[in-house]
Structures are given as C-alpha cells and as structure tokens.
Amino acid sequence: MKSHVIIILCLGFVFLTLVHSAPRKEWTKLILTHHWPQTFCNMENCTTNFTYWTLHGLWPNTGAECNTSWHFNASLIEDLLPEMKTFWADLLRPKSTTFWKHEWMKHGTCAAQEEAMDSQHKYFSKALELYHKLDLDGVLKKSNIVPSENYYKLTDVEESIINSYGVPPKIQCVSHKKASEFQVLGQIEICFDKQFQLVDCEKSTKELQSRDGEIRPFIFNNHPVYAVCDVSVPVYYPPLGGSLQTPRFL
Numbered sequence: 001m002k003s004h005v006i007i008i009l010c011l012g013f014v015f016l017t018l019v020h021s022a023p024r025k026e027w028t029k030l031i032l033t034h035h036w037p038q039t040f041c042n043m044e045n046c047t048t049n050f051t052y053w054t055l056h057g058l059w060p061n062t063g064a065e066c067n068t069s070w071h072f073n074a075s076l077i078e079d080l081l082p083e084m085k086t087f088w089a090d091l092l093r094p095k096s097t098t099f100w101k102h103e104w105m106k107h108g109t110c111a112a113q114e115e116a117m118d119s120q121h122k123y124f125s126k127a128l129e130l131y132h133k134l135d136l137d138g139v140l141k142k143s144n145i146v147p148s149e150n151y152y153k154l155t156d157v158e159e160s161i162i163n164s165y166g167v168p169p170k171i172q173c174v175s176h177k178k179a180s181e182f183q184v185l186g187q188i189e190i191c192f193d194k195q196f197q198l199v200d201c202e203k204s205t206k207e208l209q210s211r212d213g214e215i216r217p218f219i220f221n222n223h224p225v226y227a228v229c230d231v232s233v234p235v236y237y238p239p240l241g242g243s244l245q246t247p248r249f250l
Contacts, residue, residue: 027060027110029199030192031170032130037091038147038238039174039186043225046092051147051240052137055088056187057103058127063110070109072101076120083128100124114194126196134190139164147239151182154231165190170201173229176236185237186226 037050074097077084090099108123117123143160145152154171161169169190173183191201229235 026113027062028194029061030111030130030194030196031059031061031201032127032134032190032192033057033059033187034131034136034190035187036185036237037089038240039184040091042184042238043174044092048091049240050089050091053188054091055127055131057107058111058123058130059107060110060113061191064106066110067112068105068109070105070112072097072104073120074100077124080121080124080128084124087128087131088124116196130192130196134165136161136188136190145237147237149239151234152185152237154229154233154235157185157235157237161188161190165198167191167198167200171229172226173233173235174225175227182234182236183229185229185235 033056034053035056037048037054040046041048074081077100084100085094088100090096093099104120104123108117108120111117111123111126112119117126140146140157140160142164143156145157145160158168158171167190169188171185172187172189174186176182176184189201191199193199
C-alpha cells in the first residue's frame with residue numbers, strides 16, 4: 001500500500017515539474033489599447049477631465065504575469081511619470097501608481113521577452129512612443145469623428161483608422177440598456193508585431209478565447225461590458241460630461 005502511495009506521489013511530482021519547466025508560449029503580437037475616459041468613468045462613476053484617448057496598456061497577445069518576482073518600482077520610471085500621468089493616467093486613483101504596477105506585472109513582464117522592452121523603463125517608454133506615433137485622437141478628428149451627442153456608424157470609425165494606419169483595429173463598445181438603439185464607444189486596440197510594425201487586430205471571439213492568459217473583456221459588476229462593437233448598431237462617442245441618454249443619429 002505504501003509503495004502505491006509513493007509511486008503516486010512521485011508521478012505527481014514529475015508531472016508538476018514538467019508543467020512548470022515547460023517553455024512558456026511566446027507572444028507574437030502587441031496590442032496597444034486606448035480607452036475613452038468618459039465611457040470608462042460613466043461605468044465606474046468617476047470624474048474625468050481628459051478630452052483625448054488615454055492609454056490602457058501595451059499587451060502581448062499571449063501570457064500574463066510571466067515573472068512574478070520582477071516587482072514594479074516606480075523610482076525606475078521617475079522621469080516618465082509626468083508623461084504617464086498625462087497620457088496613461090489612472091482614472092480611478094490619479095495619485096496612485098497601482099495601475100502601472102498592474103500593467104507591468106501582468107503584461108510588461110511578458111513583453112520583456114524582447115530586448116527592446118526588457119526593463120521596466122523600456123517597456124513604459126515603448127508604450128508611450130507607440131501611443132504618440134499613432135495619435136489616435138488626431139486620426140479620428142481628421143475624419144470629423146469627435147465626441148458628440150450624435151450617433152456614428154461603426155464602419156466610419158473603422159475606416160478612418162484603416163485609412164491612416166493601413167490595418168484594421170479592434171473597436172470595443174459598451175452595450176447600453178437600449179442595446180438595439182446604440183452602443184457606447186469604449187476601447188480601440190491597434191496591433192504591432194515584434195518589430196513594431198502595424199498588423200491586423202483579430203476580432204473573433206473564438207481566437208480571443210483560445211489565447212493563453214489573454215485579456216478578457218473589462219469586467220464591471222461581475223459581467224463583461226467591453227466587447228467587439230456590433231457593426232449593425234449605431235455608435236455613441238460621449239463628450240466630456242456627456243450622459244448615456246439617447247443621442248441623435250448622425
């Protein structure tokens with residue numbers, strides 16, 4: 001009897017060793033995620049004065065918390081903090097570094113597989129560099145897509161981005177209680193390969209679910225609220241201080 005127990009314990013040990021020693025699946029794509037502050041604060045009951053798209057994060061398409069011993073240290077990015085507070089702000093806790101700690105631990109430690117992002121400073125610097133390079137806010141304004149009490153067509157939003165970047169984005173919305181009438185613009189993802197060249201952002205639910213440790217839709221009150229926008233439903237791009245009352249169709 002004892003020998004059977006020993007054999008089982010040994011097999012279990014070998015299994016756990018193999019699992020933990022197995023090579024981690026390498027990521028192939030970076031997702032630069034922007035969120036619209038007014039939509040976020042409408043969900044979270046916070047107040048925002050930001051009138052432009054801010055960074056949510058720079059996320060490898062596979063993996064999460066790749067090195068839990070690589071702790072966040074705000075002093076290592078002290079020179080970047082003024083820029084991060086402006087363009088990568090914590091909308092819930094403006095004076096805290098908790099948001100950036102989360103982004104580093106969950107995503108930065110995975111992005112660090114690449115030499116160009118193999119330190120905390122490099123990771124945050126690269127995200128800011130890509131954010132400014134894209135100038136999403138300016139791209140939308142060029143197409144006269146601005147925060148408004150009007151509706152937009154999702155195809156118009158997408159085409160304005162494709163025309164500027166040459167690749168399709170993944171646009172995410174928040175469903176309204178009057179879901180058949182409109183959806184609220186929430187996040188826009190733009191993707192890069194490992195050489196930081198723009199690539200297509202996939203949109204299929206199946207592919208998202210198959211990713212190892214990949215981002216799931218933002219969770220609010222225990223249910224997902226960010227999801228790929230429905231092309232058949234008008235899009236509301238709420239202005240600063242705008243409510244989620246029924247806008248007008250543009």
